[in-house]
Amino acid sequence: xxxxxxxxxxxxxxLFAAVAQAQNVAGESSFGQTMRSNGRIYVVIAVMxxxxxxxxxxxxxxxxKVSKLEKEA
Amino acid sequence: xxRKKNMISRWWWKILCIVLLLFxxxxxxxxxxxxxxxxxxxxxxxxxxxxxxxAMMSLFTVSLVNAIRYLRTFxxxxxxxxxxxxxxxxxxxxxxxxxxxxxxxxxxADPNNPLFQSxxxxxxxxxxxxxxxxxxxxxxxxxxxxxxxxxxxxxxxSAVYNIFAYAMLxxxxxxxxxxxxxxxPGQEGNPAMNFNDVSPEMRLVELPAFIGWTLLGVWITTLxxxxxxxxxxxxxx
Numbered sequence: 001x002x003x004x005x006x007x008x009x010x011x012x013x014x015l016f017a018a019v020a021q022a023q024n025v026a027g028e029s030s031f032g033q034t035m036r037s038n039g040r041i042y043v044v045i046a047v048m049x050x051x052x053x054x055x056x057x058x059x060x061x062x063x064x065k066v067s068k069l070e071k072e073a
Numbered sequence: 074x075x076r077k078k079n080m081i082s083r084w085w086w087k088i089l090c091i092v093l094l095l096f097x098x099x100x101x102x103x104x105x106x107x108x109x110x111x112x113x114x115x116x117x118x119x120x121x122x123x124x125x126x127x128a129m130m131s132l133f134t135v136s137l138v139n140a141i142r143y144l145r146t147f148x149x150x151x152x153x154x155x156x157x158x159x160x161x162x163x164x165x166x167x168x169x170x171x172x173x174x175x176x177x178x179x180x181x182a183d184p185n186n187p188l189f190q191s192x193x194x195x196x197x198x199x200x201x202x203x204x205x206x207x208x209x210x211x212x213x214x215x216x217x218x219x220x221x222x223x224x225x226x227x228x229x230x231s232a233v234y235n236i237f238a239y240a241m242l243x244x245x246x247x248x249x250x251x252x253x254x255x256x257x258p259g260q261e262g263n264p265a266m267n268f269n270d271v272s273p274e275m276r277l278v279e280l281p282a283f284i285g286w287t288l289l290g291v292w293i294t295t296l297x298x299x300x301x302x303x304x305x306x307x308x309x310x
Contacts, residue, residue: 041102041103044102045098045099045102045103048098048102049095049098049099052094052095052098053095056091056094059292059293059296060087062296063087063292063296066296066299066300066303069300069303070299070303
């Protein structure tokens with residue numbers, strides 16, 4: 001179950017990257033345009049948000065693990 | 074139904090923390106900021122660097138409250154609370170220090186003078202020294218607390234020391250740096266909290282940032298507290 005979950009989330013990330021890449025080749029999709037505007041600041045936002053979301057997922061998992069331990073004891 | 078209600082009552086502030094921090098990270102980079110000389114785009118650090126210190130002060134305050142609660146009730150639970158809040162407060166303080174070091178390298182340091190050579194002048198900043206003293210006092214709190222084996226003695230001594238450490242926080246980060254000339258803002262009050270110094274657009278991000286980072290600190294601390302309470306329970310069982 002855990003393996004499925006983690007591989008699924010990895011797949012989503014890779015898919016997102018692939019989509020971004022594909023649009024890079026195709027040229028002018030609206031998403032790609034947005035990402036490249038304003039000195040490509042949106043790319044930085046995407047990176048920072050990804051890191052933040054990753055940290056939050058980790059924190060939520062830790063929280064749930066501790067809850068489980070508390071229930072066992 | 075009751076389980077769902079329980080979930081919401083336990084998780085609402087964690088969700089609030091996630092939402093506020095996501096807002097901070099996205100809006101914090103996009104919001105229009107006044108273009109000030111030397112600072113330029115780095116004013117955005119207000120949402121990150123200053124927020125670290127806000128979170129640290131809030132966590133230290135909660136730690137103090139729990140130390141006093143321990144001294145009033147002698148319930149060892151509060152001793153654990155006080156210690157964990159202090160530890161996470163120190164982590165935020167160190168992050169504040171590290172981010173401040175980066176920020177100052179590109180705003181205070183003379184661009185015609187290598188950073189290494191202007192370090193001597195920068196290291197004399199009263200705010201830096203004051204913050205270092207405050208953090209060192211809290212380090213000493215951990216050393217003191219964890220070096221006593223007797224549980225009740227440890228709790229009592231460290232609770233008293235915690236009050237002393239908090240009392241030292243005032244002169245070292247709020248009073249003394251304001252009496253001395255400094256490059257660091259905050260000479261004449263609280264620049265981040267002053268309505269005239271922060272543009273309204275920035276204020277819109279600033280308060281969510283402060284609250285979000287503080288909630289993140291509290292979240293991490295509750296995890297640490299629950300873990301040490303669980304450990305304690307297992308040891309006594």
